[in-house]
Amino acid sequence: MHRSILIASVFFISVFLGCSPKSGSSDEIIYLSEEDLPDPIQLTGKKYEIEEITNPRGLLLIDDFILVYEQKNIYDNKFHVIDKKSGNFLRSKGKDGMGPGEITVISQIEEAKESGKVWAYDPEIRKFSKYDLRDSSLLAEEEFRSPETSFFLTELTWTKNQSLFGGAVDGMTKYLHLTREGDTLHLMGNWRDHVKSWGLPNGYQPEDLDANLISSIFQGPIKSSPNGEMVVKAGMSVDYIDIINLDGYHTKTIIGPSPELQHFDIGYSMNYQMPDFGMNSTLRYLDVYSGEKTFFVLFFGKPYRELSNPDNLNRVFEFDYEGNILNQYQLDMPVYGIAVDEENKVIYGVTVDREPNLVRFEY
Template identity: 30%
Template sequence: MYTPQTFLILLVFGFLLSCGKAPSESEDKDYIIRTFKPEDVSIPDSLIGKKLNITSLLNPKSILWTGKYLVVGERKVLDYHLHVVDPDSVRLINTTGKDGFGPGEIVAAYQLQRGKSVNECWVYNHTQKLMALFDLNSPGKLYQKAFRQPENMFLAVDMLWNSDSTLICQLADGDDQFVIYDTLGNQLSAYGKWSQMLEDRSPPPNVVSAVHQGKTSISPDHRKYVQVGLLRDYIEILDLPSGKITSVNGPEHNIPEFEVDYSAGYPMAQFTDMGRSHFYKDVVAGEKYIYALYFGKSMDAYFQEGETAREIYVFDYDGNLVETYTLDYSLISLAVDEKNKRFFGISSDEDPNVVIFEYTD
């Protein structure tokens, strides 16, 4: 039996241990929370961009660096969705991705992913529920092959290849954050819960996931999967071999105001602040670092000034902010050439085109 003196000693000892816990990190070994504030952001290096004048680009939206070519995806097209650009010669190499619902055609270039070769690009098209592979050097305008989502993975969205036979994605409904399927539609594993993202556990999971919507990327070795938040400033870093998630919150620590709306017959997030900020507009998971395109302003600034993100935050895979860059062109999307230290983006001005920035570590 403990004596009163023994109990007091244990109580004091436990209090001292709790005081040693860093307030910016959680203790859960499988879900680590790190935070940073505006004062933790270092003075950024200023980069001067070179804007290209590729006249075939009408409404460029997305961009990918394959290691040899830039692939630019259009958001609204007349005939084709993809343009292949050589940034060294500043030449348009190819135009492909014929628009339509026919065999080998696509209706959107929603998400781009590098293939096994620098001459290949995968396009995820959520409208047609398929992943289409394009040979960037082929004179043909159709995809070479495609993976179509089977019925048992119909809820899968934002798909990226995790291996030759598995895909990592999110779900349109359910509490699982990140899910891996095989190509037969069998769910193999799941990581994280949307319900853990808010202190209030009452909103349905699909509402919480809508609050945390954002871009995703996977590292070249397929060991790290990253999501950044558009409406909330956070970054989720999933280490696939261990299943551990590191969540980086900051710099503003903003949660958008929302209500749960049932008018459609099922719960949806209804955002109540029309002047809400947008934060991370795009992300690239590189070999060593994460490159996040940061805005951090109300969308009113975009509608009034026509500008979006002018900053790139660079994180290591432990969630530490290691470098910051500021750009003379605002961008809506980002690609990174780590080998030659170049950023590529799509400008957000009245005449959008590819912009190239050279950077140093």
């Protein structure tokens, strides 16, 4: 692998930007090609038959539970609590609505750092909702909304000391680290510097692209490690992974296995530039799991319309936090989201086949 110098379903939260130190575009790029990948380890999935799961989008492992959350078209019962040991369905949570304790859609669930409790994020009404997994109520027990200001974050994740970290969309700053109240802890990176590492189509130059267009190109899943000190962000339309160390705010960027930007044209929506990738665009990294010492990314590499196509199924790449590729796992079922039980060596996923459900792969 070659090394040189460098300095991402989206959901939004508006936050207050205070004065804080700002890091520039530094750190490291790691180029990864198909030839750099280890030989694939073939994994055979064991699918669950939990009838309450209808149209799953993602999942979380916490304590003795597996949580599976549903796509937007599901009303009540937004996510399901499953006993990890037995595989039995326990209960569903989440009442549809915009009233107290209600939620309209879940884009991500993360641990609340309290036993048996999680935060679910609703991007439509910009609200975090805390749920107790052990009670039978559909309603959240606590919730808070983001401050109403003019700045927006994407792909937000909880980090150390119950702070938040995410990518910005309406300015050239890439990432912001902030408190739950919206006070800025740190600003990181520059979108225009970031895009300079890529060849642009149609003869576009970095100065031709607005910040929201660049950030849209590089949108994707983001997850923090269990101790909240490391953050991993991957591209859904671009083959890149940012590994962000919040202790010192250093970034390593993995580019690959394809080093090329997909072709896009500049389109406009409500007078804002937006990338138009066309009908033949492919999805790249669909999900991320950040573990104690390593992290896992779910790679797709096909058009969205081929999500359930049995040919060229998902692969999972495992890296350490230095950016070294450790393992490549070939799945035998199409999945849309993953979570990993590192202690018991199990990768869980949610399938996108004719009968979507939870699946487990022992590795």
